[in-house]
Amino acid sequence: MSASASSPFDPIKIGIVSVSDRASGGIYVDKGLPALQAWLTRALKNPLQFEPRLIPDEQATISATLIELVDAGCALVLTTGGTGPALRDVTPEATLAVAHKEMPGFGEQMRRISLQFVPTAILSRQVAVIRNQTLIINLPGQPKAIAETLEGLRGGDGALVMAGIFTAVPYCIDLIGGPYLETDEAVCKAFRPKAAIRTFS
Numbered sequence: 001m002s003a004s005a006s007s008p009f010d011p012i013k014i015g016i017v018s019v020s021d022r023a024s025g026g027i028y029v030d031k032g033l034p035a036l037q038a039w040l041t042r043a044l045k046n047p048l049q050f051e052p053r054l055i056p057d058e059q060a061t062i063s064a065t066l067i068e069l070v071d072a073g074c075a076l077v078l079t080t081g082g083t084g085p086a087l088r089d090v091t092p093e094a095t096l097a098v099a100h101k102e103m104p105g106f107g108e109q110m111r112r113i114s115l116q117f118v119p120t121a122i123l124s125r126q127v128a129v130i131r132n133q134t135l136i137i138n139l140p141g142q143p144k145a146i147a148e149t150l151e152g153l154r155g156g157d158g159a160l161v162m163a164g165i166f167t168a169v170p171y172c173i174d175l176i177g178g179p180y181l182e183t184d185e186a187v188c189k190a191f192r193p194k195a196a197i198r199t200f201s
């Protein structure tokens with residue numbers, strides 16, 4: 001099933017995946033999925049249909065989940081967790097295993113932004129890839145890292161000091177034949193070349 005919605009008013013399917021032994025094992029309540037859903041709901045104007053998954057740090061399970069979400073027609077899949085150096089952190093490997101194209105700029109920029117927040121930003125091996133017509137992006141597991149990387153760094157007055165990576169997501173999804181994402185500019189101003197901007201009457 002193609003990720004692009006048949007009409008601009010169809011709900012856009014977004015996969016959200018929390019990769020965590022402890023959360024999936026019930027040791028603590030997962031905070032990643034609620035944080036992902038809340039931020040995406042704030043940032044996007046489109047009607048959305050979330051496909052949430054809470055899974056352990058098992059490489060085969062992560063890859064199978066990503067393939068399942070792409071095949072289900074998700075235009076975008078965001079994972080949180082398992083991107084670190086620890087023995088069981090395998091989300092990047094599982095993501096690359098299902099990739100048709102790598103998108104290295106997203107990981108580079110997420111580490112750059114994250115360094116504004118924590119010096120351990122460089123411990124995240126997060127990647128982003130394209131599979132068919134779906135963009136898959138790994139985020140770190142710290143719940144606060146979700147807004148930090150997607151929205152960027154704001155000054156004390158709320159003004160954006162360093163843009164988050166989500167500003168490039170809508171145009172990337174346009175380019176792979178996905179649906180036209182519209183953002184709430186108060187949360188995230190999507191960048192598109194003038195010729196790529198659509199207006200809906």
Ligand SMILES: Nc1ncnc2c1ncn2[C@@H]1O[C@H](COP(=O)(O)OP(=O)(O)OP(=O)(O)O)[C@@H](O)[C@H]1O
Nearest residue numbers: 020021022023028029030031057081082141142143
């Ligand atoms: N639900 C949660 N509650 C509290 N802290 C969390 C939660 N999810 C993530 N974190 C914090 O973010 C850090 C990094 O998240 P990580 O990807 O390691 O997820 P995790 O839940 O620790 O996974 P795992 O149990 O597989 O180590 C965690 O070590 C923890 O400090």
Ligand SMILES: Nc1nc2c(c(=O)[nH]1)N[C@H]1C(S)=C(S)[C@@H](COP(=O)(O)O)O[C@H]1N2
Nearest residue numbers: 081082083084114121124140141142145148
């Ligand atoms: N924005 C942001 N990036 C971050 C963090 C964070 O708190 N905020 N945590 C760092 C830490 S401590 C680790 S270990 C790595 C990997 O985290 P993960 O294994 O939870 O994915 O993400 C790093 N990147």
